[in-house]
Amino acid sequence: MCSSDLGLRASGYTLGLSALPGVITTGDEGRITLSLGRKEATLLVSAGGGITAYRTFDASIKSEAGESLLNARAIGRELRITFEQIPVELRRQLRTLTITGEAGAVRQVESALAGWAREAALTLDTGSPERGEVADQIAERIAGQALEASGVALNFLPPKPNRWAQLV
Numbered sequence: 001m002c003s004s005d006l007g008l009r010a011s012g013y014t015l016g017l018s019a020l021p022g023v024i025t026t027g028d029e030g031r032i033t034l035s036l037g038r039k040e041a042t043l044l045v046s047a048g049g050g051i052t053a054y055r056t057f058d059a060s061i062k063s064e065a066g067e068s069l070l071n072a073r074a075i076g077r078e079l080r081i082t083f084e085q086i087p088v089e090l091r092r093q094l095r096t097l098t099i100t101g102e103a104g105a106v107r108q109v110e111s112a113l114a115g116w117a118r119e120a121a122l123t124l125d126t127g128s129p130e131r132g133e134v135a136d137q138i139a140e141r142i143a144g145q146a147l148e149a150s151g152v153a154l155n156f157l158p159p160k161p162n163r164w165a166q167l168v
Helices: 072-085 103-119 134-148 163-167
Strands: 030-036 040-047 050-058 060-062 068-070 094-100 123-125
Touching: 030 072, 030 103, 040 072, 050 072, 068 103, 072 103, 094 103, 103 123
Parallel strands: 030 094, 094 123
Antiparallel strands: 030 040, 040 050, 060 068
16 A cells, blocks of 8 residues: 555655755865665765765675675766766866765775775765664654654545545
8 A cells, every 4th residue: 555545645855864964065165975775785975065976876795694794896987977967167176075874884884985085086974873873864864854844744544534434
């Protein structure tokens, strides 16, 4: 059963990673934010006062034990491809590469990307580990923004049944 079957409708959509503070830059200094999940990575590039690129890609490989592990080399390849696809005038504005996610995965990807980041004149930033899960931070920010907005009705309220529906 989907939300439209229940009479619910979305009031808006948000690119999750863009809800975090500082991810979307203003002015002349751009930023690349790489968020690592369990099996995927999300990449948001902000330059020129907006979102220049936004990608989510599978970044895992299966280990001999059958568990999914992040593949730092694949993440690096996807990051370099995306970086080269950005127009040169916006690419020159990029100054910081921020990597967020589980601490072990962040360290692994950071060590794999350190050389490339230096060559691309990017400063590596691994964020603050005490902030918690990225998904939790995103949910908190989106909820906070919805609560701060004035005059916005609650989302996804169930439909009010008419008298006929109440009798049946």
